[in-house]
Amino acid sequence: MRKVMIAGVGLTRFDRYDGEKGRAEKEFFDLGSEAILAALKDADMEWSDIQAAFCGSVYCGTGAGHQVIERVGLTGIPIVNVENACSSGISALRLAFQMVGAGIYDIMIAVGFETMPRGPIKSTSWPLWERYMGFNLQPAQYAMKTVRFMEDTGATEEDFARVSVKNRKNATLNPNARMQKEVTLEEVMASRMVAKPLRLLHACPLADGGSAMILCSEDKLKKKDKAVEVAAATLTSGFYSSPKVKGADHITESANQAFAQSGLGPEDIDVVQAYDTMSPAELWDLELLGFCKKGDAPRRLREGHFNLDGSLPVNTDGGLMGRGHPLGATALAQCIELYRQIRGEAGPRQIKNGKAKTGLAHAMGAGPNSGVVILKR
């Protein structure tokens, strides 16, 4: 594998683009193409430089990436649509990383976009009879994991609320985030119960948005200052496990593979974008990814380690909780935040005065899937 560099990135604001309450009305192809144009500008490249595209989305239908790219230019390049639930964007990025790394293409784009259907996610990743049983509600599935996490580690509902408070605060420093208002611990704890023990403000808000990242070989890089390299991009699915057979954890495995690929360890990482689709998930994520021992994340959160000025800032742009969650666009947005932090371009939410050299992003979802990306300067 040769080195794979990030040539440029593009991101729309994550919001509801439904034309209501003074909000703009946009379709996924508007958001995806906006992100592509921003990435080209950032990379100082033309659309004709792009040799192939992987496009991640979940609810945009057949050939969604083609519809996005049709708005940018018809150059006949191969376009492959990638649907991998909430890991779609990171899966698209990984494929582009491998293609450029293997020397098949020199310049590729990974795009993520989504206009989310309204209401709870109508997931089809359960057999029909289980959907009749009411198993297909993500907050309920997360709630069961959360109850188990509390049982195993002693974590409390307030610990989870602290994740929401931190990430919503970070989001106020990110003009691209859907949520622009801080919440207090009391507000989170008083918000309505969705699936015990999880409340409305423990859950990330859905959103619409677009994100894009151009990858290239070192020799094709036009913006050469503070260049950021993709040091690893991994993807795992579930391992067989039962009360009698202890299978590997797919999250831990995706992280271990990424650490092996990059030659870095958890102790080398300066900033993390963890997967906070529900606030407790950020805590067990940090444990499963290897950043703290099992049961230790709540304490480290309380002590401020994961704050912008802490020893390991987590979800610096607000995470899913504050940025909002357009399924296909989310994971690339996580990686774009790492890119900005590593380049020292994160503005008021910049960590360590621009001295961050490495970052790790984790996205996971139904399947199950788990993808990890490590960027470094």
Add this chain to the structure above:
Amino acid sequence: MTNNKQVPLKKGLWTEPDADGKVFLLASQCKKCGELTFPKKEQGICRHCQNNTFEDVKLSQRGKIYAFSVVQVRPPEFYKGEVPYALARIELPDGIRIDSLVADCDFEKLQVNMEMELVIDKLYTDENGNDIMTYKFKPVGM
């Protein structure tokens, strides 16, 4: 009790009542590695060892709550039962965990490790007046 016809949500999830009126959930046990799959498999291979021979086994009627949630919102589609409802992941002594609805009880009293037992209960009444039946678990003695 109504005189509605009772129709199982899905065939083969549980056995017909035996002489004592007891029913059991049905699983497939891999003949090679012994791992269990619920619901039982009609065909295919073992997800653990890829062997392709199974036998039907009756699962224990009692188990313990491994995890649970009391759900306050209606799922987006298909589910037509009561809200709030409770879901529980039941660990059976046979070596398998099964997701289940919790039969009507005081959901506030649910907790991890609580002893639960199998019941067959109505999920909802369909548009033809049939009672759609499913398996649920309820706290022992509640």
